Amino acid sequence: MTFLPRALARPGRRIAGVATAVSLAAAGGVAVSAPSFAGTTTAASATTSPHQVVSHTVRTSTSRSLPSGAKVRLVAAGWKKSYVTSTSWSVGAVLSAHGVHRDSNDLVYIGPATWADRREGAVAQITVKRVTATKKTTRKLVHYKTVTRHDAHRYASLGKVLQRSGRNGVRTTVQSVTLVDGKVSKRRTVSVRSTARDRVVVVGTRKTPRKATVAYSRAVGREMVRRKGWSTHQYTCLVSLWNRESGWRVSAHNASSGAWGIPQALPGNKMSTKGTDWKTNPKTQISWGLGYIKGRYGSPCGALAHSHRSGWY
Structure with missing residues (x-):
């Protein structure tokens, strides 16, 4: 199941750093993208310290390495991880090395470090969102409804006639539920079935x-x-x-x-x-x-x- 959380960067704030051609990668089917380090000169980009701020949150399907020696904060709800330092690993390798094991539904995002993280020397955040998809079935007792049908061939003066008796039943609803870090993010009704049967009454509309x-x-x-x-x-x-x-x-x-x-x-x-x-x-x-x-x-x-x-x- 696919889920796209809100951007990790503060809305309306542009954060600048120094450019590098390094991209961030995915392992085990988790897609991520490179943090973009923006600077003033091409020469500066080759010698920039890795401790810079990522300009925005991204998630793509590229497969590159983390900058050597970059300190990043690893945020993975349920795994309780914190600051880690990359040594020319891919993002997927970093996650695996720190015991963050994912499946094909989980999402990885690269975003800017917070002010507090930057004081600790972190250049960016790697955020892992655990996504689980399940089906939920609910059953509810429902009472039959009375449906009135009009018959142009029946005389109105003859009154109503019961065409079919009603029957109470059970309504079964199946929903597809997507959880992100244990919280419901999306519900979709897959099917609704009911064993109840409507009571049908026929009323004539033909004039006497x-x-x-x-x-x-x-x-x-x-x-x-x-x-x-x-x-x-x-x-x-x-x-x-x-x-x-x-x-x-x-x-x-x-x-x-x-x-x-x-x-x-x-x-x-x-x-x-x-x-x-x-x-x-x-x-x-x-x-x-x-x-x-x-x-x-x-x-x-x-x-x-x-x-x-x-x-x-």
């Missing part, structure tokens, strides 16, 4: 017709059959039965017998037990008709079977 149509009456019949706990097969039997009796017309009237409406109640005013609007309201007629079928035949399919045998129900 001013006058009852056959399509609307059948939709009302389907909903009432479902609420009684009957199957789709029972609704199919009901459609066949009332297609034969009335064609699902609320105004269907048998002049010879006096039967009325969708269920062909005889006489029609029997349906007034379900509402005074029994002549025009399909809900009132169907409610009465289903009650009659259940009480006499047990189910729509039972009523249809009797109708097939005798021609009436």
